[in-house]
Amino acid sequence: MTTGTNRAFKYGNQPIRITTVQVVEELGGAATIKQVDSFLRRMYPHYRDNTRSNLVINTVNCNRSHWDCNKVARRTDDTNHRYHQYDRLFKRGNVFEVYQPSVHGVWELYQDQQGKWCYRKVKSEFEKAVDAASKLSSSERKEILKTESKTPELIVVTTRVYKRSPYVVAEVLLRANGKCQSCKRDAPFLKEDGTPFLEVHHIEWLSNGGDDSVENAIALCPNCHRQVHYGVLALVSINK
Numbered sequence: 004m005t006t007g008t009n010r011a012f013k014y015g016n017q018p019i020r021i022t023t024v025q026v027v028e029e030l031g032g033a034a035t036i037k038q039v040d041s042f043l044r045r046m047y048p049h050y051r052d053n054t055r056s057n058l059v060i061n062t063v064n065c066n067r068s069h070w071d072c073n074k075v076a077r078r079t080d081d082t083n084h085r086y087h088q089y090d091r092l093f094k095r096g097n098v099f100e101v102y103q104p105s106v107h108g109v110w111e112l113y114q115d116q117q118g119k120w121c122y123r124k125v126k127s128e129f130e131k132a133v134d135a136a137s138k139l140s141s142s143e144r145k146e147i148l149k150t151e152s153k154t155p156e157l158i159v160v161t162t163r164v165y166k167r168s169p170y171v172v173a174e175v176l177l178r179a180n181g182k183c184q185s186c187k188r189d190a191p192f193l194k195e196d197g198t199p200f201l202e203v204h205h206i207e208w209l210s211n212g213g214d215d216s217v218e219n220a221i222a223l224c225p226n227c228h229r230q231v232h233y234g235v236l237a238l239v240s241i242n243k
């Protein structure tokens with residue numbers, strides 16, 4: 004029986020599933036199975052492991068219940084969980100990205116009524132409260148509203164944001180010339196100062212390592228911008 008530091012690993016000095024996540028980080032935080040696979044082959048000439056499995060075991064939004072560590076109910080925001088170390092990646096199409104709760108949301112592993120292990124995106128506390136409130140009848144809600152204070156409670160939150168270049172925003176807005184660069188419609192309204200209201204979005208998100216550059220930015224109307232973030236809308240770089 005070997006333990007701890009004496010343990011022998013097939014590749015390098017740690018389990019390959021850990022190295023596999025590090026390769027995704029090394030490849031800029033996002034990579035396909037093929038890219039990770041060829042990287043590992045260059046690292047270890049004798050490499051012949053299942054790269055796909057080693058990615059999936061760590062991926063919060065994949066069916067990964069054939070591993071015992073993933074047959075344990077947990078949320079990805081439970082950072083003290085003994086298996087939290089396996090919540091490392093997020094799958095978008097055929098690309099595995101380094102998982103970031105602020106970008107990808109909170110996910111959970113749970114067992115359904117048939118006992119099958121599943122994953123799902125977890126709603127925020129507020130979203131849950133809205134769901135519960137929607138299930139009540141209108142009269143039930145009215146009764147509750149009578150007792151609720153109309154003065155909202157003020158709370159302080161800390162947010163982390165990227166400092167963006169005002170030159171990029173100004174240049175992209177100039178190029179857009181008052182039209183959404185996705186749907187090509189006119190900006191929905193003019194701001195108080197008479198300029199068209201458009202929002203400058205980064206095609207490759209800054210949080211995914213995208214550049215704060217004119218090439219990576221696009222001016223969008225509020226509808227297109229929301230759709231990019233909450234629905235499905237593919238964008239192409241047009242400010243080259």
Ligand SMILES: [Zn+2]
Pocket residue numbers: 183184185186187188223224225226227228
């Ligand atoms: Zn638009």
Ligand SMILES: [Zn+2]
Pocket residue numbers: 203204205228231232
């Ligand atoms: Zn955006």
